[in-house]
Amino acid sequence: MGDESVGPAGDRVVRVAELALTPFAPGGISLRLRGRWTREARRPSLDEALEILAAVPRAMPVRLEAGALEAWDSTLVVFVRDLQRRLRTQGRELDVGALPEGVRRLLSLANETENAGVAKRNRRAGWLTRIGEQAIAFWNAAADMLDFVGETLLxxxxxxxxxxxxxxxxxxxxxxxxxxxxxxxxxxxxxxxxxxxxxxxxxxxxxxxxxxxxxxxxxxxxxxxxxxxxxxxxxxxxxxxxxxxxxxxxxxxxxxxxxxxxxxxxxxxxxxxxxxxxxxxxxxxxxxxxxxxxxxxxxxxxxxxxxxxxxxxxxxxxxxxxxxxxxxxxxxxxxxxxxxxxxxxxxxxxxxxxxxxxxxxxxxxxxxxxxxxxxxxxxxxxxxxxxx
Amino acid sequence: MTEAHIQVRDLTMAYGDFVIQHDLSFDVRRRDIFIIMGGSGCGKSTLLRHLVGLKSPARGCVAIDGVDLWHVSQAERDAVLRRTGMLFQSGALWSAMTLAENIALPLERYTSLSAAEIRDLASLKLALVGLAGFEDYYPSEISGGMKKRAGLARAIALDPEILFFDEPSAGLDPISAKLLDDLILELRDSLGATIVVVTHELASIFAIGNNSVFLDAESRTMIAGGDPNELLAHCDDERVQRFLRRGELPA
Structure with missing residues (x-):
């Protein structure tokens, strides 16, 4: 259902993954994943998903369903993980219980360790800082050079x-x-x-x-x-x-x-x-x-x-x-x-x-x-x- | 489920005239955790190098998904090998790149994903091995165990169908080694991958292996194969028993 053939050669298959909303009882909403959710496929972006869900009242529970999912790889795990996080910031929970077992296991594995203490370091400093660092490095290099000559003589x-x-x-x-x-x-x-x-x-x-x-x-x-x-x-x-x-x-x-x-x-x-x-x-x-x-x-x-x-x-x-x-x-x-x-x-x-x-x-x-x-x-x- | 994923037939491995092992024939089935075991210097790692296409056989053939690696063109071989991932003994991370860049490299080469998507995937893979947040670290800035896990994250970058491990628990403390074993099992179950492990850690062999081949250094060939627990219970070869019982023969 997600496959469609295009291209002049006719041999290239563009694989597509899709999202669709369907209500489920009682008072919930399902976000249905369809098609091939793989690296090669055209996939809905996170923003598209959030847009679809924006129309849904906040109080309504959201469930992901994968009944029509033909194939998946890590890109689906990334998508679900991001969606989960974004919804959480909105105070909403995402029910992933209906996803394939492999996806669920990878999700819980990825969320197991957060390494909260690890700071992501900013590798780009301001220009003044960099000039200063260069000057200090130059000075240190000159000192190192003298040290080295001395050590060699010794x-x-x-x-x-x-x-x-x-x-x-x-x-x-x-x-x-x-x-x-x-x-x-x-x-x-x-x-x-x-x-x-x-x-x-x-x-x-x-x-x-x-x-x-x-x-x-x-x-x-x-x-x-x-x-x-x-x-x-x-x-x-x-x-x-x-x-x-x-x-x-x-x-x-x-x-x-x-x-x-x-x-x-x-x-x-x-x-x-x-x-x-x-x-x-x-x-x-x-x-x-x-x-x-x-x-x-x-x-x-x-x-x-x-x-x-x-x-x-x-x-x-x-x-x-x-x-x-x-x-x-x-x-x-x-x-x-x-x-x-x-x-x-x-x-x-x-x-x-x-x-x-x-x-x-x-x-x-x-x-x-x-x-x-x-x-x-x-x-x-x-x-x-x-x-x- | 029981279809052969990797087939090895009459494989003879040699460096020049020096034969390491001869006449190896075995199948690795889909979703197996296949153990290559044997004493030090018997050619376990050499066998692994043959399976991942780093070395060509002196005789015989190695086939992945029915494709004989050395009877096809370089391009076809690369295409098959792209569906495999390998964790090297010490990680073999590219030291001039950050962990995220290490994982991103194969994704950049072989997919048309955007830079942001690649970054997200790299973060996911690092999170899967418990290294969330270490994206911008260089390999020289992390510990040996972390390097190994980062190497694993890189090995699974392209969602491989087959994962090769060269002595995954070597150099790890028992707890880390156990965690890595659990991770291997978890990845097998969640990714549905076939896993080939070179190891002589008995605990790992019995905990995760469900199929194996036993290489003997003296006769230079395989002398047993199958489920390691079965081998322990039923194999009557003295050399295999001695190996599986840390040198002590059953009374």
Whole structure:
């Protein structure tokens, strides 16, 4: 009775549920539910039902009847429950005794526990509150960061002072993941950066017939600046992110709590090996990157600018001295420490759910890159002042 | 009433070459509370993963309502599985969503209900498991037992015809475990659902089960089946008796 076929294809059935009023003796009124009361069906709304009942004198008892109900699911339970509540606020009772047994049982199950004490929290605060909360959160984050750096240093000292054991295997494993495994990507990026530097220089230097100085440009550019910088950005995306994701999931799985319950300090157990491994790996990767960048420069100079390889080599060797490499390596080490700290900080302070782990990872990479660029500026000014 | 809802025929489950269980054949009838039991590591949870379509059989077939899950297209399989709900051992709630959002997700995906209707349905489901008012809580903000009940609310979001439970009472105190058993019975009776439970809680097995299969870890196959109370009274297999009597054989 509730089914009707419509639609051009003729195969879609719109199922309909209906309400109807019929009086029952003595002096009561029945609200009859008809048709298919399911998710897919067009169902009368609560307001329609209340409208129908508004015409009925308040004193008259209302009973729900389901004799012509063909099918039902949870949507009927929601409807009856809401109707019951709304009528109750009007001081009327709804007799549900004639509904199918399943509906009645679900209704009583749903109404069994009210959890009155549970407040529904308002998740949207005013804009001023939110600005204030953001400011406080920012301040706390800065304090957390300093705390974390301090704790990491203490953890490393405690290992050096032999109060906590050094996990050599873990150190080796983290070094392997951070260093040698990054060689292919560092090679590719460094060669390309060397190529680009050489090209940019060549365009200018060719005007003066000074192509030979491409070698100086690339050697100095790579060793003092670009080697450390590009390696740091690769490592931030690779290793920094993986530290944050790994520690974040450990946090979410309560693995870090488990470490604490054994009286083990997670800072010296997890963070210290990672920071040490990365500060060892970064200068080595930087040196490797310097070399590959110069090879990239040589490809352009010898392949396209007509320089011979010995010329390029001699010019490179003459243009840089040990200080230039030392300057780059020091930068690389600093960047390594910053990346490791950012990754571990975000991971250790990650929230306990899957989205928080994602946020921690993003935040680790962003923090690393900001820290790298800021540190690079400071170091460059410092080197200038020192005359290096 | 006694028609088979889930049919398992000659099922062999394996991870690679490692056979977990072989030659399982049994029927789960409509409105059964079907217990999958056996010692730890015998493959109970693996069997459940086969029944809910998370893992394909090495051999044999699993059919729900006569549809062999692995001889139909992905779309048909999904359509069948949409009529089932599963409660995972620790709830497996999506931690980045509130409880209401957890329940709303399948409703949003598979129904054309309005946002308000979905919200109402989610509230109803939470109320059914005794969590009325916890709509806006995140899974990390509630206790383990509550997570389990919230997981159950999500499992019944689409009014499933079959409900699967993986160790529902594991990690719950005896009173909560009993309440959950009552809830399972109540949902079976009110929703008219078929229920499959993996458990080794003897109290639950005898209280709610009316059909079962017993998996043996050593011979890697099923060695008994049927009403657990009948098994206790009449099964003469020593391994089954030992299991059902907590290791003590009848005198």
């Amino acid at each position: 953890a490393i000292f405690s290992i050096l002072a032999r109060r906590n054991p050094m996990r050599w295997r873990e150190l080796a494993y983290q070094f392997l993941r951070a260093g040698p495994s990054a060689l292919p990507i560092v090679s590719l990026i460094s060669v390309l950066i060397g190529l680009v530097l050489a090209f940019v220089g060549a365009v200018q230097l060719r005007h003066f017939g000074a192509e030979i100085y491409i070698a100086d440009l690339v050697a100095l550019g790579m060793s003092r600046e670009m080697g450390a910088m590009m390696t740091a950005i690769i490592v931030a995306g690779r290793t920094g992110a993986s530290f944050a994701a790994e520690l974040g999931s450990m946090q979410a799985n309560e693995e870090i709590d488990a470490i604490r319950t054994f009286g083990i300090d997670p800072m010296s157990f997890l963070v210290a090996p990672r920071v040490l491994a990365l500060s060892l790996a970064m200068p080595l990767l930087t040196l490797y990157s310097d070399l590959l960048g110069m090879i990239g420069g040589a490809l352009v100079s010898c392949g396209m600018m007509g320089l011979s390889f010995p010329e390029y080599y001699n010019e490179s060797v003459a243009s840089v001295d040990l200080v230039d490499f030392a300057v780059g390596l020091l930068k690389g080490s600093v960047f390594g420490v910053l990346i490791a700290l950012a990754g571990c900080l975000r991971g250790m302070h990650s929230g306990r759910n899957s989205a928080a782990v994602g946020e921690a990872t993003t935040s680790a990479v962003v923090t690393s890159i900001v820290a790298i660029v800021v540190a690079d500026s400071i170091l460059t000014v410092l080197y200038d002042a020192l005359g290096w």
